[in-house]
Amino acid sequence: MQHLVVMGVSGSGKTTVARILADRLGWTFAEADEFHPEANVAKMAAGTPLTDDDRWPWLRAIAAWIGEREAAGESSVVTCSALRRAYRDILVGAPGDVRFVHLAGTPDLIEGRMAHRSGHFMPVSLLPSQFATLEPLEPDEPGVEVAVSSSPHTVADAALRALAIPAPGAPA
Numbered sequence: 001m002q003h004l005v006v007m008g009v010s011g012s013g014k015t016t017v018a019r020i021l022a023d024r025l026g027w028t029f030a031e032a033d034e035f036h037p038e039a040n041v042a043k044m045a046a047g048t049p050l051t052d053d054d055r056w057p058w059l060r061a062i063a064a065w066i067g068e069r070e071a072a073g074e075s076s077v078v079t080c081s082a083l084r085r086a087y088r089d090i091l092v093g094a095p096g097d098v099r100f101v102h103l104a105g106t107p108d109l110i111e112g113r114m115a116h117r118s119g120h121f122m123p124v125s126l127l128p129s130q131f132a133t134l135e136p137l138e139p140d141e142p143g144v145e146v147a148v149s150s151s152p153h154t155v156a157d158a159a160l161r162a163l164a165i166p167a168p169g170a171p172a
Contacts, residue, residue: 001069001070001073001074001075001076001096001097002027002075002096002097002099002165003066003069003070003075003076003077003078003094003096003097003098003099004018004021004027004076004077004078004099004100004101004159004163005062005078005079005080005082005088005091005098005099005100005101005143006018006021006077006078006079006080006100006101006103006159007079007080007081007082007083007088007100007101007102007103007143008081008102008103008104008105008148009081009083009105009110009127009130009131009134010081010110010127010130011110011111011127012103012104012105012110012148013103013148013152013155014032014079014080014081014103015031015079016152017101017103017148017152017155017156017159018031018077018078018079020152020153020156021077021101021156021159021160022076022077024156024160024167024168025075025077025165025167025168026168027074027075027076027077028069028074028075028076028077029076029077029078030062030065030076030077030078030079031078031079032058032062032078032079032080032081033079035058035061035062035065036058037057037058039054040054040058049129049133052086055087056090059080059087059090059091060090062078062080062091063090063091063093063094064094065078066078066091066094066095066096066098067094067095067096069096070094070095070096071095075096081130082100083130083133083134083135084133084134084135085135085138085141088100088137088141092141092142097142098142099142099143099144099163100137100141100142100143100144101143101144101146101159101163102136102137102143102144102145102146103146103148103155104136104145104146104147104148105147105148105149107127107128107131109148109149110127110148111127143163144159144162144163146158146159146162
């Protein structure tokens with residue numbers, strides 16, 4: 001089975017692009033924010049960045065979910081900031097073929113997007129800490145980087161092309 005982790009800083013479009021990918025591929029979808037304990041959400045909502053100690057159980061829960069999908073014979077798409085290599089190492093250690101789609105954009109572009117969204121617990125004030133933490137994918141990591149400067153559907157198309165994953169019904 002294949003498992004895509006759509007990663008990037010807050011506001012990069014992870015949820016939107018991941019939903020498009022899951023819908024196009026017919027794969028199971030999960031939003032990483034649903035795996036955060038309430039204490040993490042409260043911390044972020046208060047403008048306090050998470051520590052690695054806050055993140056380790058969250059990342060292990062996402063990896064376990066990927067393992068459950070693999071055991072069930074389901075491919076999946078999950079969002080996760082996965083900003084550091086150490087975080088991605090936990091996720092890629094899950095069973096199955098785990099690959100990353102890094103949604104990349106400039107701080108100005110992402111900040112503009114965050115300023116216009118509502119109903120999300122992550123404040124714009126934490127964006128600089130996300131960019132400071134971000135370690136781009138390294139050449140030995142399984143995945144691709146896709147610019148988010150175009151529409152979410154165009155970004156999803158670019159990700160599928162870069163990963164060489166044909167969407168069902170698409171010409172091979």
